[in-house]
Amino acid sequence: MGHYFPMRLDHVSYVTSHDQLADTVQRLGSRLGSTFVDGGIHPRFGTRNFTLPLQGGHYIEVVCPLDHPASDSSAFGKAVSLRAQEGGGWLTWVVSVDDVAPIETRLGRPAVDGHRVKPDGSDIRWKQIGVLGTLEDRQLPFFIQWIENHHPSTDGKASAKIVKVEISGNEKTIAEWLGSDAAAAIGDGVEVIWVDPAANDGETGIVAVHLETPGGVVRLD
Secondary structure, three states: OOOOOOEEEEEEEEEOOOOOHHHHHHHHHHHHOOOOEEEEEEOOOOEEEEEEEOHHHOEEEEEEEOOOOHHHHOHHHHHHHHHHHOOOEEEEEEEEEOOOHHHHHHHOOOOEEEEEEOOOOOEEEEEEEOHHHHHHOOOOOEEEEEOOOOOHHHOOOOOOEEEEEEEEOOHHHHHHHHOOOHHHHHOOOOEEEEEOHHHHOOOOEEEEEEEEEOOEEEEEO
16 A cells, blocks of 8 residues: 555654653663653643653653543543553554644544643644544554644654564554555654564554664563
8 A cells, every 4th residue: 555645653652650650751761771851741631741752753752641631531631541540551653744634534523732831831732633543442543743843852862763663453454544554654664563462462552662772672562
């Protein structure tokens, strides 16, 4: 299947509880030899995150639900809250597009405006769509269009890069959801390993992300 429209892997999202946020950020950062940046609160979603810049225009997000009505009323808040209740771990992968309009047309609904204010006062804005699909089936990524040029991959020194992603799911299902070949959407330089959900306790979604660091390749599961 060829490209329906240009897209690329943007980031991978890891969920933890609010109580475990600091410990999780410290643990993952230590394993990768890198430092996470406080990304601030997503007021519309009832969540907050820390981000770690990676090479290749990617980043890792560690996100937690807050005790806020939006964490129960927004699709992203629900997805994060549900994963946290399950003990945390990988939520999904996210693809970036230059224009969400074709996806809005294809899915038949409008994108949601997102923003967060970082501790330094800068306001980061984007549009996202497809989280309802992720909420139903974690192998399905959602889509993001950045509005302001403050991409988290540039927020600090990037010393690690994603080299492999293990995904529990069906490549054809994901390609139909993307409107694009899945491997092409993830991009060159990132190997994709498809795992049969039956070998993953019947669960779909990211199983592990392999990152090349100055100290060697690290597998985060």
